[in-house]
Amino acid sequence: xxxxxxxxxxxxxxxxxxxxxxxxxxxxxxxxxxxxxxxxxxxxxxxxxxxxxxxxxxxxxxxxxxxxxxxxxxxxxxxxxxxxxxxxxxxxxxxxxxxxxxxxxxxxxxxxxxxxxxxxxxxxxxxxxxxxxxxxxxxxxxxxxxxxxxxxxxxxxxxxxxxxxxxxxxxxxxxxxxxxxxxxxxxxxxxxxxxxxxxxxxxxxxxxxxxxxxxxxxxxxxxxxxxxxxxxxxxxxxxxxxxxxxxxxxxxxxxxxxxxxxxxxxxxxxxxxxxxxxxxxxxxxxxxxxxxxxxxxxxxxxxxxxxxxxxxxxxxxxxxxxxxxxxxxxxxxxxxxxxxxxxxxxxxx
Amino acid sequence: xxxxxxxxxxxxxxxxxxxxxxxxxxxxxxxxxxxxxxxxxxxxxxxxxxxxxxxxxxxxxxxxxxxxxxxxxxxxxxxxxxxxxxxxxxxxxxxxxxxxxxxxxxxxxxxxxxxxxxxxxxxxxxxxxxxxxxxxxxxxxxxxxxxxxxxxxxxxxxxxxxxxxxxxxxxxxxxxxxxxxxxxxxxxxxxxxxxxxxxxxxxxxxxxxxxxxxxxxxxxxxxxxxxxxxxxxxxxxxxxxxxxxxxxxxxxxxxxxxxxxxxxxxxxxxxxxxxxxxxxxxxxxxxxxxxxxxxxxxxxxxxxxxxxxxxxxxxxxxxxxxxxxxxxxxxxxxxxxxxxxxxxxxxxxxxxxxxxxxxxxxxxxxxxxxxxxxxxxxxxxxxxxxxxxxxxxxxxxxxxxxxxxxxxxxxxxxxxxxxxxxxxxxxxxxxxxxxxxxxxxxxxxxxxxxxxxxxxxxxxxxxxxxxxxxxxxxxxxxxxxxxxxxxxxxxxxxxxxxxxxx
Numbered sequence: 037x038x039x040x041x042x043x044x045x046x047x048x049x050x051x052x053x054x055x056x057x058x059x060x061x062x063x064x065x066x067x068x069x070x071x072x073x074x075x076x077x078x079x080x081x082x083x084x085x086x087x088x089x090x091x092x093x094x095x096x097x098x099x100x101x102x103x104x105x106x107x108x109x110x111x112x113x114x115x116x117x118x119x120x121x122x123x124x125x126x127x128x129x130x131x132x133x134x135x136x137x138x139x140x141x142x143x144x145x146x147x148x149x150x151x152x153x154x155x156x157x158x159x160x161x162x163x164x165x166x167x168x169x170x171x172x173x174x175x176x177x178x179x180x181x182x183x184x185x186x187x188x189x190x191x192x193x194x195x196x197x198x199x200x201x202x203x204x205x206x207x208x209x210x211x212x213x214x215x216x217x218x219x220x221x222x223x224x225x226x227x228x229x230x231x232x233x234x235x236x237x238x239x240x241x242x243x244x245x246x247x248x249x250x251x252x253x254x255x256x257x258x259x260x261x262x263x264x265x266x267x268x269x270x271x272x273x274x275x276x277x278x279x280x281x282x283x284x285x286x287x288x289x290x291x292x293x294x295x296x297x298x299x300x301x302x303x304x305x306x307x308x309x310x311x312x313x314x315x316x317x318x319x320x321x322x323x324x325x326x327x328x329x330x331x332x333x334x335x336x337x338x339x340x341x342x343x344x345x346x347x348x349x350x351x352x353x354x355x356x357x358x359x360x361x362x363x364x365x366x367x368x369x370x371x372x373x374x375x376x377x378x379x380x381x382x383x384x385x
Numbered sequence: 386x387x388x389x390x391x392x393x394x395x396x397x398x399x400x401x402x403x404x405x406x407x408x409x410x411x412x413x414x415x416x417x418x419x420x421x422x423x424x425x426x427x428x429x430x431x432x433x434x435x436x437x438x439x440x441x442x443x444x445x446x447x448x449x450x451x452x453x454x455x456x457x458x459x460x461x462x463x464x465x466x467x468x469x470x471x472x473x474x475x476x477x478x479x480x481x482x483x484x485x486x487x488x489x490x491x492x493x494x495x496x497x498x499x500x501x502x503x504x505x506x507x508x509x510x511x512x513x514x515x516x517x518x519x520x521x522x523x524x525x526x527x528x529x530x531x532x533x534x535x536x537x538x539x540x541x542x543x544x545x546x547x548x549x550x551x552x553x554x555x556x557x558x559x560x561x562x563x564x565x566x567x568x569x570x571x572x573x574x575x576x577x578x579x580x581x582x583x584x585x586x587x588x589x590x591x592x593x594x595x596x597x598x599x600x601x602x603x604x605x606x607x608x609x610x611x612x613x614x615x616x617x618x619x620x621x622x623x624x625x626x627x628x629x630x631x632x633x634x635x636x637x638x639x640x641x642x643x644x645x646x647x648x649x650x651x652x653x654x655x656x657x658x659x660x661x662x663x664x665x666x667x668x669x670x671x672x673x674x675x676x677x678x679x680x681x682x683x684x685x686x687x688x689x690x691x692x693x694x695x696x697x698x699x700x701x702x703x704x705x706x707x708x709x710x711x712x713x714x715x716x717x718x719x720x721x722x723x724x725x726x727x728x729x730x731x732x733x734x735x736x737x738x739x740x741x742x743x744x745x746x747x748x749x750x751x752x753x754x755x756x757x758x759x760x761x762x763x764x765x766x767x768x769x770x771x772x773x774x775x776x777x778x779x780x781x782x783x784x785x786x787x788x789x790x791x792x793x794x795x796x797x798x799x800x801x802x803x804x805x806x807x808x809x810x811x812x813x814x815x816x817x818x819x820x821x822x823x824x825x826x827x828x829x830x831x832x833x834x835x836x837x838x839x840x841x842x843x844x845x846x847x848x849x850x851x852x853x854x855x856x857x858x859x860x861x862x863x864x865x866x867x868x869x870x871x872x873x874x875x876x877x878x879x880x881x882x883x884x885x886x887x
Contacts, residue, residue: 242752256728
């Protein structure tokens with residue numbers, strides 16, 4: 037019963053979003069059934085499509101987890117995007133600048149460097165929140181911009197590939213690339229492991245308990261001997277490290293270099309997925325697969341049903357709207373469930 | 386006098402729980418009816434039915450002889466029913482006037498006619514004898530005055546029947562006395578009043594008629610003249626309650642808590658504790674009596690390491706304790722039942738079992754290294770739920786599902802199940818029903834008998850007198866007297882509290 041209640045709001049949100057998408061297609065003279073059919077058969081039944089789906093799902097899952105950690109610790113991390121870009125660029129640099137390492141050392145090194153650079157961005161937001169009381173929503177939004185502009189500067193300046201006309205870094209060495217096992221991208225397997233890891237930390241460890249207590253009641257946490265400020269910083273660093281790791285995986289597994297045009301919106305989809313998953317790390321994976329499939333197979337709807345792929349953005353935005361606003365539980369008179377509001381308000385600081 | 390409200394055979398159940406079972410009662414113009422009952426007796430559900438916030442399963446409600454459609458709140462309000470909620474519905478940053486006119490503003494074109502609004506508030510305030518400054522901001526006002534604003538707000542809508550939900554829960558004794566006068570005056574002016582409460586003294590002082598609820602049923606209707614506090618308590622809980630606490634002779638030992646020259650500032654940066662010295666010995670209950678707001682809260686917080694100590698020191702068994710580190714003080718052997726259990730005592734969205742280990746979650750046996758030991762946490766919860774009579778369906782239930790009394794038992798169970806030399810109990814029975822109060826009192830005494838030094842702070846003078854072995858009276862940030870509780874004179878202490886006697 038508890039399980040049903042946890043799933044029902046996200047499910048209704050998805051149904052409504054697809055319904056509104058269908059109505060829009062009909063007004064455009066397209067056949068929504070054909071569009072959705074081609075979307076889902078491409079995404080989930082062909083081998084090529086599945087590979088693409090899982091590939092797209094990987095960074096979404098990892099950035100979704102980065103947002104989940106924040107939510108559980110009472111922080112609304114809008115900055116997964118910036119943390120991810122920071123990690124993606126750092127991993128690209130480590131991937132092309134360091135040479136002569138065997139794969140077994142080069143790949144982990146790049147991933148770790150990505151995580152470190154992501155965590156630096158997270159640290160700034162965490163420290164500003166803990167020691168200066170500046171709300172993380174503000175700082176992470178601003179850091180997204182700062183990191184993006186800085187990354188564009190670097191990839192168009194000091195780190196630019198010689199002779200290139202567009203802003204991008206040189207390609208990473210082969211020893212830094214990560215591939216697939218039996219059609220499944222290794223990065224996706226990593227994201228699954230990370231999801232289980234995050235779930236386990238919150239379920240079983242004192243660190244998870246500290247984060248969650250700070251998230252649910254700061255005063256009681258302080259009173260119980262938990263260093264609230266330190267744990268706020270630590271949680272934000274963990275968010276950044278995960279998102280940066282996600283960016284590194286994207287660089288090593290998909291893009292093969294850093295180019296600002298890639299990576300766009302991954303961190304923001306991560307927010308939607310985290311909210312859709314009700315801050316449950318394990319539920320992030322199916323959410324990411326669904327989103328990855330729609331992102332990957334969206335363009336096919338153009339050929340099969342004449343529907344422009346932007347409809348996918350619209351559907352995902354509607355999903356976000358309905359999982360954040362408590363409209364669904366109002367309309368469907370669901371019993372108020374305690375997870376409905378996963379973020380803390382502005383006043384609660 | 387004419388009957389204002391008639392409630393006939395109202396029944397309401399939630400699932401298998403019958404909150405109201407065939408309840409009937411009446412309120413006449415100018416009559417004060419107290420609805421008395423323990424937490425969970427069905428008082429709130431009943432007035433919600435009257436107000437239209439809950440649809441009763443059966444029964445009828447008449448106002449001025451007109452039957453009200455169930456759940457039609459608008460019609461109920463239109464017939465002149467108002468409610469003063471326990472938790473005020475005021476906007477803290479707005480002025481008294483703005484709060485009162487909110488939703489019904491006198492206008493000058495597009496703008497609010499502030500002058501007219503203030504005039505209206507002044508008239509209301511004079512008519513009902515409720516003194517307030519219409520221009521003051523709500524957040525700057527003491528709680529008692531805020532409540533007065535809440536009452537004025539209800540009265541501004543031509544109210545003929547006013548419902549008070551636990552109106553004295555947050556008031557000081559003085560404010561309570563003032564409120565009683567205010568309510569009596571309202572009744573004198575013809576307003577019918579329903580007061581929901583579980584405080585017996587107030588019922589005796591206030592009510593014309595008392596309707597006693599237990600387990601959703603009316604178990605009796607009486608008047609203060611026909612009964613006394615003990616009689617009311619017995620009706621409420623269905624058995625005779627020991628209002629006089631039974632306790633053996635204290636056997637005080639060495640000092641366990643020593644406070645020397647303590648000075649503390651409050652949130653507004655005013656000196657709230659002005660040089661306090663005290664000594665609590667093991668095996669005694671040391672009570673601090675005083676009107677709330679005379680520095681007791683700041684004193685307790687400073688002792689517990691929750692507030693900066695500007696001067697002075699706090700020793701536990703002779704060893705100095707650290708400032709601003711509640712956990713370090715706790716580790717030194719000071720257990721604390723905090724005044725604000727929702728803020729400091731509990732994480733209400735955690736399970737009961739997690740709350741029972743909240744300040745030990747990283748210590749053996751509840752954690753082994755980095756890992757939490759769920760088996761031990763559950764075992765501890767099973768044990769404490771039974772031992773401290775925490776009424777719940779399961780230790781895995783969320784703390785937010787518990788009543789006030791049971792929440793407090795969770796805090797007390799956690800604090801008393803640890804090694805302690807000192808127990809600091811701040812308002813331990815506030816917002817707690819009679820049955821739980823008795824249990825909590827017994828726990829405090831058994832902590833004393835087990836050798837702890839107990840520092841009790843309470844706004845209820847009766848509680849202080851009946852539990853304490855020694856009583857310190859605090860007034861204006863200082864301890865003005867320390868007396869033996871044996872033969873303590875209530876009036877004398879009252880005068881000390883008011884700062885009258887030296």
